[in-house]
Amino acid sequence: MSESFLLAGTGLSLLVGYLMGSVSFAVVVSHLMGLRDPRSFGSGNPGATNVLRGGNKLAALLTLVGDAAKGWLAVWLATWGVAQAWLPEAAIPLAGLGAFLGHLYPVFLRFHGGKxxxxxxxxLLGLQPWLALATALTWIIIAFVTRYSSLAAIIAAVFAPFYYVLGDKVAWHIDALTASVIVAISVLLLARHHENIARLIAGKESRIGGKKKSGS
Structure with a gap:
């Protein structure tokens, strides 16, 4: 492959992934169902958790599925492009990174996105299904034991890169670029949860199913 092909392919995968990630299902679903814009109440975060605060469980579920699906689809499309020899291998993890960045900093919402x-x-599901399963199970276990959704997300984000390394030559073969993308996603997730971390330390973070604590 020529250098120009590699550069064009990686740039295209990042751009397409970013644009896909910029579609906020929290806003889209709420608009289609005639609900309040999730940015106008609660934490103001356009994500499934804040949609749930609006009292509509179906809308929250659709938002959750949509936000996950766009990340998977971006990776799947890049994988298909690589299989057709239209894109270099690097396009696969970079498309995932682009989708994630698009969700965090969506161009359609003036760069104010979800967590x-x-x-x-x-x-992760698009990159390595077993890695996604291990990470999801970590979230479920921590959330069930502590009833802190944010803590579960933080711990799952920390463990995901370690799971990827531990699975090398067992469930998959590690790729340096993919590993770097997973680490970058984990770091950005932790950064997006900095307020939650502060509230957890202060004992003011809300538990799943509990009332919102004062100061949170």
Missing amino acids: GVATALGV
Whole structure:
């Protein structure tokens, strides 16, 4: 492959992934169902958790599925492009990174997006299904034991890169670029949860199913 082909392919995968990730299902679903814009109440975060705060469980579920699906689809399309010899191998993880960045900083919402948990899981599902399963199970276990959704997301984000390394030559063969993308996604997830981390330390973070604590 020529250098120009590699550059064009990687750039295209990032751009397409970013544009796909920029579609906010929280806003789209709420608009189609005649609900309030999720940016106008609660945390103001355009994500499934804040949609749930609006009281519509179906809308929250559709948002969760949509946000995860766009991450998976971006990776799948890049994988298909690589199989057709239209894109270089690097396009696969970069498309996932683009989708994740699009969710965090969507061009359609003036770069104010969600925290990216569902989209990150969708990206992992596209990259390595078993890695996505291990990460999702980590979230479920921590959330069930502690009843802190944010803590579960934080711990799952920390463990995801380690799971990827541990699975080398067992469930998959590690790729340096893919590993770097997974680490980048994990770091960005932690950064997006900095307020949650502060509230967890202060003991003010809300639990799943509990009332919102004062100061949170």
